[in-house]
Amino acid sequence: MTAVITVSTCTPNLLSNSPLQCSKKKSKVALKFPDKSLPFQALVGHRPYRFSSIKTSAPIATMAVKGAQEVLPPVLDSTSDPPSLFDGTTRLYTSYICPYAQRVWIARNYKGLQDKIKLVPLDLGNRPAWYKEKVYPENKVPSLEHNNEVRGESLDLTKYIDSHFEGPSLYPNDPTKREFAEELLSYTDTFNRAVITSLKGDSENEISAAFDYLETALSKFDDGPFFLGQFSLVDIAYAPFIERFHPLLLDVKKYDITSGRPMLIAWIEELNKIEAYNQTKLDPQELVAIMKKLFLRN
Numbered sequence: 001m002t003a004v005i006t007v008s009t010c011t012p013n014l015l016s017n018s019p020l021q022c023s024k025k026k027s028k029v030a031l032k033f034p035d036k037s038l039p040f041q042a043l044v045g046h047r048p049y050r051f052s053s054i055k056t057s058a059p060i061a062t063m064a065v066k067g068a069q070e071v072l073p074p075v076l077d078s079t080s081d082p083p084s085l086f087d088g089t090t091r092l093y094t095s096y097i098c099p100y101a102q103r104v105w106i107a108r109n110y111k112g113l114q115d116k117i118k119l120v121p122l123d124l125g126n127r128p129a130w131y132k133e134k135v136y137p138e139n140k141v142p143s144l145e146h147n148n149e150v151r152g153e154s155l156d157l158t159k160y161i162d163s164h165f166e167g168p169s170l171y172p173n174d175p176t177k178r179e180f181a182e183e184l185l186s187y188t189d190t191f192n193r194a195v196i197t198s199l200k201g202d203s204e205n206e207i208s209a210a211f212d213y214l215e216t217a218l219s220k221f222d223d224g225p226f227f228l229g230q231f232s233l234v235d236i237a238y239a240p241f242i243e244r245f246h247p248l249l250l251d252v253k254k255y256d257i258t259s260g261r262p263m264l265i266a267w268i269e270e271l272n273k274i275e276a277y278n279q280t281k282l283d284p285q286e287l288v289a290i291m292k293k294l295f296l297r298n
């Protein structure tokens with residue numbers, strides 16, 4: 001199964017003062033499912049989320065709203081040679097459309113580590129054999145090659161990047177905030193599962209309860225619009241999933257997650273001002289198309 005997505009490619013206009021010139025480029029995305037009966041496994045917990053990433057032979061760039069744009073490297077597939085592994089380079093093995101990998105990508109951008117952590121995007125539908133054999137036997141993304149070791153798991157990696165690299169902190173020292181952070185981080189899989197399992201059903205109760213939980217959580221600290229007040233790894237944990245569920249639920253269930261949830265509205269607005277996140281976003285309609293194919297196929 002394939003989906004076509006559009007990647008916005010922007011180049012600086014060196015001849016004028018206008019910030020960027022952008023063009024849209026269609027890319028085919030291959031979707032692959034291990035188990036036809038359980039599409040929701042793709043996004044839940046440790047279950048596989050099987051699809052390839054954006055496939056393109058040319059470097060691509062994300063839309064930059066403000067600040068410098070990053071030219072993104074091309075996706076590697078089964079025909080691609082491995083990078084020179086364990087040569088001291090820090091590498092984030094990723095997929096441009098994987099929400100888990102997006103978490104780590106946002107953390108890396110937010111801390112300003114674009115030059116320190118190199119992105120290595122993979123085509124998950126046509127993965128290079130060397131990735132499993134030589135890099136990460138789990139054969140999933142994200143993984144991080146750092147100091148001659150490879151680690152995985154998106155939430156662990158955001159914490160690892162936060163504590164092992166310079167840049168603004170993503171985890172406050174305040175013990176109350178830390179305790180709440182852990183509670184919210186451990187809720188992410190439950191949250192995702194609730195939304196995905198409810199997609200096909202008639203009842204919206206589970207979806208409402210999941211988003212009400214977030215709305216309540218957002219009122220806990222009043223020193224900012226984010227879960228812990230200031231932007232943190234908790235926002236990063238939820239952002240890629242809210243980015244997908246917001247347009248998907250509107251489209252499929254005519255359910256507006258922001259209706260009656262002012263805190264969530266403010267959170268989304270503030271999140272969308274964060275350039276580190278904006279650099280990782282895909283077109284909402286294309287995300288909807290991908291998610292519908294993943295979760296609502298008959």
Ligand SMILES: N[C@@H](CCC(=O)N[C@@H](CS)C(=O)NCC(=O)O)C(=O)O
Pocket residue numbers: 045046047048049050051095097098099100101124139140141142152153154155
């Ligand atoms: N629990 C993992 C989930 C990672 C995950 O499932 N990644 C998907 C892509 S979104 C993957 O690599 N799937 C390939 C496979 O399972 O074969 C995390 O948080 O990092």
